[in-house]
Amino acid sequence: MKRLTIAQILHQYPFTVEFFQQNRLDITGFEQLCFEDYLEQLDERELEEKAIDPKNLPEELNEYIRQMSIFLGLEKNNKVQSLTILPGHDKKAVPENFDELVILPSQIVAIVGPTGSGKSRLLADIEWAAQRDTPTGRSILINNTLPDAKWRYSPNNKLVAQLSQNMNFVIDLSVKEFLRLHAQSRMAENEQKLSAEILAEANKLAGESFSEDTPVTSLSGGQSRALMIADTAILSASPIVLIDEIENAGIDRRKALELLISQDKIVLMATHDPLLALMADRRIVIRNGGIDAVLETTQDEKKLLEKMNRLDCIMQTARRELRAGKTLHPEKIFV
Amino acid sequence: MNLIIFSGPPSSGKTSVILKVIESFQRRKINVGAVKFDCLYTDDDKLYEKAGIPIKKGLSGALCPDHFFASNIEDVVKWGNKKKLDLLITESAGLCNRCSPYLVGVKGVCVIDNLSGINTPKKIGPMLKSADLVAITKGDIVSQAEREVFASRVSAVNPKAVVMHINGLSGQGAYELSTMLYDEKQHLHSVQGMKLRFPMPSAMCSYCLGETRIGQNYQMGNTKKMIWEDGEK
Ligand SMILES: Nc1nc2c(ncn2[C@@H]2O[C@H](COP(=O)(O)OP(=O)(O)OP(=O)(O)O)[C@@H](O)[C@H]2O)c(=O)[nH]1
Ligand SMILES: [Mg+2]
Ligand SMILES: [Zn+2]
Ligand SMILES: [Zn+2]
Numbered sequence: 001m002k003r004l005t006i007a008q009i010l011h012q013y014p015f016t017v018e019f020f021q022q023n024r025l026d027i028t029g030f031e032q033l034c035f036e037d038y039l040e041q042l043d044e045r046e047l048e049e050k051a052i053d054p055k056n057l058p059e060e061l062n063e064y065i066r067q068m069s070i071f072l073g074l075e076k077n078n079k080v081q082s083l084t085i086l087p088g089h090d091k092k093a094v095p096e097n098f099d100e101l102v103i104l105p106s107q108i109v110a111i112v113g114p115t116g117s118g119k120s121r122l123l124a125d126i127e128w129a130a131q132r133d134t135p136t137g138r139s140i141l142i143n144n145t146l147p148d149a150k151w152r153y154s155p156n157n158k159l160v161a162q163l164s165q166n167m168n169f170v171i172d173l174s175v176k177e178f179l180r181l182h183a184q185s186r187m188a189e190n191e192q193k194l195s196a197e198i199l200a201e202a203n204k205l206a207g208e209s210f211s212e213d214t215p216v217t218s219l220s221g222g223q224s225r226a227l228m229i230a231d232t233a234i235l236s237a238s239p240i241v242l243i244d245e246i247e248n249a250g251i252d253r254r255k256a257l258e259l260l261i262s263q264d265k266i267v268l269m270a271t272h273d274p275l276l277a278l279m280a281d282r283r284i285v286i287r288n289g290g291i292d293a294v295l296e297t298t299q300d301e302k303k304l305l306e307k308m309n310r311l312d313c314i315m316q317t318a319r320r321e322l323r324a325g326k327t328l329h330p331e332k333i334f335v
Numbered sequence: 336m337n338l339i340i341f342s343g344p345p346s347s348g349k350t351s352v353i354l355k356v357i358e359s360f361q362r363r364k365i366n367v368g369a370v371k372f373d374c375l376y377t378d379d380d381k382l383y384e385k386a387g388i389p390i391k392k393g394l395s396g397a398l399c400p401d402h403f404f405a406s407n408i409e410d411v412v413k414w415g416n417k418k419k420l421d422l423l424i425t426e427s428a429g430l431c432n433r434c435s436p437y438l439v440g441v442k443g444v445c446v447i448d449n450l451s452g453i454n455t456p457k458k459i460g461p462m463l464k465s466a467d468l469v470a471i472t473k474g475d476i477v478s479q480a481e482r483e484v485f486a487s488r489v490s491a492v493n494p495k496a497v498v499m500h501i502n503g504l505s506g507q508g509a510y511e512l513s514t515m516l517y518d519e520k521q522h523l524h525s526v527q528g529m530k531l532r533f534p535m536p537s538a539m540c541s542y543c544l545g546e547t548r549i550g551q552n553y554q555m556g557n558t559k560k561m562i563w564e565d566g567e568k
Binding site: 022063161 | 474
């Protein structure tokens with residue numbers, strides 16, 4: 001880095017704009033200096049005023065460039081092709097009842113078990129890429145080998161994206177601005193195309209459609225959820241998505257899952273809703289802090305799922321008709 | 336004894352995270368104590384007491400809490416050693432965004448929350464910039480996108496830090512954080528002669544020294560004025 005001018009740094013690593021901005025370094029007019037010389041010429045008073053310590057900044061800039069380069073390179077060629085969970089033990093030190101659980105991209109695995117049974121511990125084990133160094137003694141393999149340390153320590157390479165039960169945005173921006181902000185933080189190249197794609201997908205999931213100018217805080221629960229899912233599917237860097245129960249309100253849940261797996265995500269879903277749980281081909285049963293069983297969804301269950309989907313459809317039609325102020329007619333509802 | 340210095344904006348989740356981390360240490364039979372620094376008021380001592388650990392609190396009153404921290408940390412370490420703690424955790428309310436309590440050679444953790452807004456990393460200065468670890472809380476109430484944007488801004492301000500998402504309510508991530516904090520080989524007997532990571536502002540104005548009257552005549556020392564165009568006022 002030493003000999004590059006700021007202009008050259010910005011040209012070669014465009015993402016460094018963010019570093020200068022977030023560190024409150026006003027470099028306009030100094031682009032022809034190298035970073036060290038720029039820091040050198042700041043006077044002491046200004047440094048104190050702005051709480052800037054020039055000593056470590058060059059090293060931090062190097063580190064930032066290193067991390068971002070790994071991150072950007074990683075996205076292009078370093079895909080997660082499999083996630084393996086190796087057994088540990090439950091809260092009473094009883095060994096877990098499975099050999100190994102391998103999950104591939106585009107597969108959905110449901111997680112069932114009472115609240116407090118250890119679902120969040122399982123998730124934390126995956127997130128942290130446990131190596132027999134967490135309370136469950138489990139280990140996680142990525143692509144069949146020991147996971148790289150970056151999955152633990154680097155802020156931009158998190159293994160797991162989470163869709164929690166929260167249905168509201170906090171940030172005060174329009175849908176368009178919000179998606180741009182996220183795309184920029186990911187250094188995505190084709191920001192506009194991605195935003196348009198996310199909006200289109202979100203609208204396919206949400207009951208009522210919304211535009212890119214809608215403030216995210218005024219979206220309905222279903223619309224927020226749809227936008228969060230579409231955004232996570234298309235823009236999040238994390239290869240694994242964990243879903244904590246998708247409410248049935250105002251969103252097509254089957255399409256939501258299809259969208260996630262169409263983007264090669266590995267989907268883990270904590271749910272007790274049979275319509276969702278049976279969509280997965282396998283489900284993990286958790287008891288006493290341990291994995292008690294890994295069940296394959298049977299053919300009978302898949303048939304049952306079809307029936308239940310028809311029932312669900314009937315309920316939804318009835319609900320829609322009621323909302324529209326209509327009188328219900330059995331022949332219209334049981335089609 | 337190990338010493339760990341926690342800092343972070345008000346209500347960011349410091350106590351919640353520390354208490355969850357302490358639970359992990361207690362399971363490992365590590366003897367933990369805590370000291371809370373605040374400005375005017377705190378109830379945190381009661382929370383630590385409830386967790387059954389030795390706790391002291393210090394209120395800085397008229398002083399910047401970080402200055403107060405610097406003048407008291409030596410005694411605090413003496414107390415911890417006398418109590419035969421394996422691990423002493425200090426929690427400071429980061430009220431003054433200009434100062435930070437971290438010491439060279441002692442682990443410093445900054446706790447900030449997703450709800451505080453995406454410009455917070457830029458605003459809070461040395462408290463974030465010179466931390467070794469950053470714990471980001473309240474991820475449960477924002478979207479994945481908001482979490483990712485926030486974390487990427489944190490890492491632009493402090494690229495060297497390990498950044499972790501911790502849920503202060505459920506404790507998710509706290510076990511993992513705890514494994515990065517305790518070092519069996521560290522035996523800290525005193526902090527005498529240690530250095531602050533980031534110098535505190537050296538300026539003093541007449542109001543620092545108790546002046547209450549407003550007006551040009553009463554302003555001495557290091558006064559700083561806003562910039563006004565000609566005729567603007
Ligand atoms: N939803 C949610 N709430 C949290 C989380 N962490 C902390 N809180 C809540 O945030 C509030 C403030 O948490 P504290 O741990 O007291 O924050 P603090 O930083 O110690 O506050 P001060 O010491 O007063 O500056 C409490 O109501 C906590 O329950 C979290 O991860 N998620
Ligand atoms: Mg507190
Ligand atoms: Zn201060
Ligand atoms: Zn003053």
